[in-house]
Amino acid sequence: TQAPVKVAVTGAAGQIGYSLLFRIASGELLGPDQPIELRLLEITPALKALEGVVMELDDCAFPLLSKVEIGDDATKVFDGVNLAMLVGARPRTAGMERGDLLSANGAIFTAQGKALNAVAADDIKVLVTGNPANTNALIAQSNAPDIPAERFNALTRLDHNRAISQVANKLGVPVTEVKKLTIWGNHSATQYPDLFNAEVNGKNAAAAVNDEAWIENDFIPTVAKRGAAIIAARGSSSAASAANATIEHMHDWALGTPEGDWVSMAVPSDGSYGVPEGVISSFPCTVSAEGVYSIVQGLSINDFSRAKIDASVAELVDEKKAVTELGLI
Numbered sequence: 001t002q003a004p005v006k007v008a009v010t011g012a013a014g015q016i017g018y019s020l021l022f023r024i025a026s027g028e029l030l031g032p033d034q035p036i037e038l039r040l041l042e043i044t045p046a047l048k049a050l051e052g053v054v055m056e057l058d059d060c061a062f063p064l065l066s067k068v069e070i071g072d073d074a075t076k077v078f079d080g081v082n083l084a085m086l087v088g089a090r091p092r093t094a095g096m097e098r099g100d101l102l103s104a105n106g107a108i109f110t111a112q113g114k115a116l117n118a119v120a121a122d123d124i125k126v127l128v129t130g131n132p133a134n135t136n137a138l139i140a141q142s143n144a145p146d147i148p149a150e151r152f153n154a155l156t157r158l159d160h161n162r163a164i165s166q167v168a169n170k171l172g173v174p175v176t177e178v179k180k181l182t183i184w185g186n187h188s189a190t191q192y193p194d195l196f197n198a199e200v201n202g203k204n205a206a207a208a209v210n211d212e213a214w215i216e217n218d219f220i221p222t223v224a225k226r227g228a229a230i231i232a233a234r235g236s237s238s239a240a241s242a243a244n245a246t247i248e249h250m251h252d253w254a255l256g257t258p259e260g261d262w263v264s265m266a267v268p269s270d271g272s273y274g275v276p277e278g279v280i281s282s283f284p285c286t287v288s289a290e291g292v293y294s295i296v297q298g299l300s301i302n303d304f305s306r307a308k309i310d311a312s313v314a315e316l317v318d319e320k321k322a323v324t325e326l327g328l329i
């Protein structure tokens, strides 16, 4: 049998963790033949709750789960890890300004970046789900100078999946008919879900929809504000769908994307599509079977898309400026 892959999850006692861990351990992340060792990081007051989650993992008797280690010390928990899912973050609470939010998360992601830099395996891949995800990923990356920058990604796969579902529903087709959807920019209300380069049944998706007012006034805001709609309906934020997207991003990054399609991944910009280097922005990406991703090149960007992408990227540049001024990167 193969050696276990060591998978770190932070915020493991939280609501996303409660869905994520069981699916990783059951084989949905790396397939039915790959043993997994889980390394779970939490803050000290949440360790008791995390012990309860580990009891439930034990009670599943997952054949692929070779070991579970928990702790509140990142340099111990991240030791030798191959994949890291950084889910735990400080949520915005009442009265908190944006600067307070960025500082609170800055403290978390500087420390975790440094710990990964010191002890992670050479093939480490890091995916940040905790918000503000793109900028948290940038902070972790900036504090891990010995890890190649491109190993730090942020999650926009949930937005990608939401957009696929919305357009499939509008056209009355199965989600499997929707391909080449792209989320551009920041995982925030400014994100831009692009139908002009997407396909439905092999035909251009925007043309198939044939309703620009719907795209602008319905589709884009519905995708961008879906998180708030879930909170309004459920009383708490998206958890199972966020866990699903976190697994799908890491699965595809490790094992490759299917022929004839791409996925949305927030990755360090190489300057493609006029997005400045130095921010972590969502792009259309393909991944080779060896687990190396590339940004899809040569897509045409119309004026409508250009303005939307520029607005979201400007927000990322602004967030970068704020965390630079706070001394976090």
Ligand code: NAX
Binding pocket: 010, 011, 012, 013, 014, 015, 016, 017, 041, 042, 043, 046, 087, 088, 089, 090, 091, 108, 128, 129, 130, 131, 132, 133, 155, 156, 158, 159, 187, 227, 237, 238, 239, 242
């Ligand atoms: P919860 O509050 O349920 O869980 C977060 C957990 O992180 C808590 O158990 C907390 O103790 C832990 N934590 C806090 N600081 C930590 C640290 N320094 N080290 C380790 N653990 C730490 O939140 P949950 O609903 O699970 O959401 C987690 C994060 O995902 C939030 O930041 C949330 O905003 C973000 N989301 C991101 C999404 C995306 O698409 N990128 C969508 C879903 C979600 O909103």
